[in-house]
Amino acid sequence: AQSVSQHNHHVILSEAASLELGCNYSYGGTVNLFWYVQYPGQHLQLLLKYFSGDPLVKGIKGFEAEFIKSKFSFNLRKPSVQWSDTAEYFCAVNGRGGDKIIFGKGTRLHILP
Amino acid sequence: DVKVTQSSRYLVKRTGEKVFLECVQDMDHENMFWYRQDPGLGLRLIYFSYDVKMKEKGDIPEGYSVSREKKERFSLILESASTNQTSMYLCASSLMAESYNEQFFGPGTRLTVL
Numbered sequence: 001a002q003s004v005s006q007h008n009h010h011v012i013l014s015e016a017a018s019l020e021l022g023c024n025y026s027y028g029g030t031v032n033l034f035w036y037v038q039y040p041g042q043h044l045q046l047l048l049k050y051f052s053g054d055p056l057v058k059g060i061k062g063f064e065a066e067f068i069k070s071k072f073s074f075n076l077r078k079p080s081v082q083w084s085d086t087a088e089y090f091c092a093v094n095g096r097g098g099d100k101i102i103f104g105k106g107t108r109l110h111i112l113p
Numbered sequence: 114d115v116k117v118t119q120s121s122r123y124l125v126k127r128t129g130e131k132v133f134l135e136c137v138q139d140m141d142h143e144n145m146f147w148y149r150q151d152p153g154l155g156l157r158l159i160y161f162s163y164d165v166k167m168k169e170k171g172d173i174p175e176g177y178s179v180s181r182e183k184k185e186r187f188s189l190i191l192e193s194a195s196t197n198q199t200s201m202y203l204c205a206s207s208l209m210a211e212s213y214n215e216q217f218f219g220p221g222t223r224l225t226v227l
Contacts, residue, residue, distance in 0.1 A: 009153065034215070036218075042220075043218050043219065043220050043221070044156075044203065044205075044218040045218070046215055049215060090155060090156065100146075100158060100161065100171075101216055103148075103155045103156040104155055105153060105154060105155035106153075106155045106156075
């Protein structure tokens with residue numbers, strides 16, 4: 001069965017700090033990988049996705065993620081966070097050709113001004 | 114832009130009531146999903162539908178049922194609401210595709226069962 005593990009439940013950083021949120025998945029076949037973000041009071045929205053090709057994926061608002069197949073990982077990074085990045089972040093995986101997406105339990109990120 | 118709308122942002126019901134949560138999408142997506150979101154548990158899939166009148170159980174279907182009579186509308190039904198169904202309910206839709214299946218989410222309905 002597919003599963004997604006997010007290493008950190010709650011992260012607190014100061015503005016301008018670098019960010020890396022860990023995500024590991026369990027699935028035997030080809031996968032699509034996603035990071036979703038939910039800003040306070042807003043819809044869940046897609047931050048970035050990996051489908052195929054370059055394993056380093058760039059998303060909105062300066063975020064990027066790297067797919068490392070050998071490690072079953074898809075960590076999210078941002079070199080310098082802003083107060084407006086305060087949100088909950090969800091890693092998700094979908095087995096290629098399947099319709100369901102499995103979500104991790106989320107990481108709450110607080111950025112101190 | 115894909116738009117997924119949910120009938121209510123906040124709902125308060127009493128134990129034992131029948132509750133209907135409605136979701137409508139405007140992009141002709143085949144797939145529609147209902148999740149519940151609870152702190153520390155992430156999103157858990159309740160039911161999904163890949164076509165009109167078709168439904169599949171997700172990970173936590175107990176206590177819920179669904180209805181999809183039209184392609185754009187997917188309803189979640191709590192036959193007899195209980196306090197442990199107090200939660201945020203999210204609806205999502207996606208294209209049925211061989212490639213990736215990005216899901217688009219509605220704003221959520223925060224349901225409180227007293």
